[in-house]
Amino acid sequence: MIYEIDWSKLGLKENPFPMSPPDDPAKAVWAGMRNLKSDFDRILKEARGSAPTQVILARGPVGGGKTHASLYFSEISNWPTQNPGVKEIHVLRVPTPKETGKPDRDFYIDVMEYIGLDNLRDVIRREIDHLGFDAVRQALRRTLVSQDLTEALLRLGDEEPNQLLDAYFIGKCTNSELRKLKLNRNIDKTQDYFRVIAGVFQCLTGLSESHDLTQHSRVCLWLDEMEDFIYFAPAQYRPFGQGLRELVDRVPFFFTLFLNFTLSSSEEFEEIELVLGKYLVDRVTQSVFFDELTEDEMLDYTKELLEIYAASDRKTLTTKGRDYFPFEKDALQLLFTNMERRTPRNVNKRARNAIFKAFERGLFANQKGDLIQRSLIQDMTSEELDKELG
Structure with missing residues (x-):
């Protein structure tokens, strides 16, 4: 299926969940941990x-x-x-x-x-x-x-x-x-x-x-x-x-x-x-x-990555109770269950794949700031959550 990936609709400058470090050390960021x-x-x-x-x-x-x-x-x-x-x-x-x-x-x-x-x-x-x-x-x-x-x-x-x-x-x-x-x-x-x-x-x-x-x-x-x-x-x-x-x-x-x-x-x-x-x-x-992350550490890590890659208009989308936009908090908690290893790379992989699935379903098409909910995560198979390619 062909679908549009537009990070600006999420109040982001680019994909905040890369699967490999950048080539330039100046572009490397530290989140959570x-x-x-x-x-x-x-x-x-x-x-x-x-x-x-x-x-x-x-x-x-x-x-x-x-x-x-x-x-x-x-x-x-x-x-x-x-x-x-x-x-x-x-x-x-x-x-x-x-x-x-x-x-x-x-x-x-x-x-x-x-x-x-x-x-x-x-x-x-x-x-x-x-x-x-x-x-x-x-x-x-x-x-x-x-x-x-x-x-x-x-x-x-x-x-x-x-x-x-x-x-x-x-x-x-x-x-x-x-x-x-x-x-x-x-x-x-x-x-x-x-x-x-x-x-x-x-x-x-x-x-x-x-x-x-x-x-x-x-x-x-x-x-x-x-x-x-x-x-x-x-x-x-x-x-x-x-x-x-x-x-x-x-x-x-x-x-x-x-x-x-x-x-x-x-x-x-x-x-x-x-x-x-x-x-x-x-x-x-x-x-x-480099210990595996706890659930709270994974939440902090995800939130800080979203803040680091935030575009100037992101504040209008992250109002009270939406600190993890485009995710609902309980959707993230479900996303983090049954991971083979609770590592930053696996957090990035699952968060990225869930966002791509939301783009595929047109969740952000109307720019109303819709959230990824537990139901979307529940609908994804483990293969979809953990696949290496977006």
């Missing part, structure tokens, strides 16, 4: 206002909001204020490697390309100008251990970009190219990848030995879908977990690592420890649980 938001605010306030490194384990069901949280908090304006605090926040949302070949190298390339060699050049120059060449070299040598890696990273700060040096960091050099660079070997071991990343992060946070917040920035690395490593061979996920542990140990200050896990088995924690390794799990400083 106040306890979860408070958990993140405490963690991020600490990140802004203290020096020690944080390792945050974020766990919850599919559709619980972990990916959305990583996107929302990629926008620094969504962080809580803190004074005194660090100079800057650098948020890196890097996907968990999907290929089972060399996940450690894939991750390394993703991080380096996310930061960008041109940007890294500027950062290294700034640190050299601020602290002096010898102090920067000494600090990087402590982190990188290898003289070759230290000298190569320092050379990135030269005035003129060197294409061969860029290839050394992002690609691979031949033996003759290594001789031209006066370097002995390529970056090709798991240990190398994570030590270089550690050195880069140290440059971004600031190499001063002082813990004065005003002299440092904080790097926040967010890894989503870590559970994908369950499908990798131990020979692939173990080095990756060991590499993350080395990264945490070599950047002991001004670094926050978020690890998102979606696991639903009763052995969830054992599987997390299997992927990360006991020594990295022991370094977790805080855990965040």
Whole structure:
């Protein structure tokens, strides 16, 4: 059946119940889930206002909001204020490697390309100008251990970009190219990848030995879908977990690592420890649980989404007793029953499908502000309520 979908008839600017996060962090919104938001605010306030490194384990069901949280908090304006605090926040949302070949190298390339060699050049120059060449070299040598890696990273700060040096960091050099660079070997071991990343992060946070917040920035690395490593061979996920542990140990200050896990088995924690390794799990400083929502939390979440996406004329439609327009409250309560999981994604799915069904029936055709009632929800099959496509 062909029918018109016009969100303006509901006093809305657009569909308030998307099924996936937006591409642009600036367009991400937060609705309801106040306890979860408070958990993140405490963690991020600490990140802004203290020096020690944080390792945050974020766990919850599919559709619980972990990916959305990583996107929302990629926008620094969504962080809580803190004074005194660090100079800057650098948020890196890097996907968990999907290929089972060399996940450690894939991750390394993703991080380096996310930061960008041109940007890294500027950062290294700034640190050299601020602290002096010898102090920067000494600090990087402590982190990188290898003289070759230290000298190569320092050379990135030269005035003129060197294409061969860029290839050394992002690609691979031949033996003759290594001789031209006066370097002995390529970056090709798991240990190398994570030590270089550690050195880069140290440059971004600031190499001063002082813990004065005003002299440092904080790097926040967010890894989503870590559970994908369950499908990798131990020979692939173990080095990756060991590499993350080395990264945490070599950047002991001004670094926050978020690890998102979606696991639903009763052995969830054992599987997390299997992927990360006991020594990295022991370094977790805080855990965040994306619990399923209660009925009141689902109502609050829905109401706030409708308010966030409200058009200027929506107030005329949401008079007393119509706070959830276009839904009656008891229709929403019925909508939320018998959900497989009470997650934001499933709330969005059911609310969207119910609105589409109302459009299909012409409920809003006359713009009288008719409400979706229990009867419409009762008429919908579970397949209609939970279908993925509108």
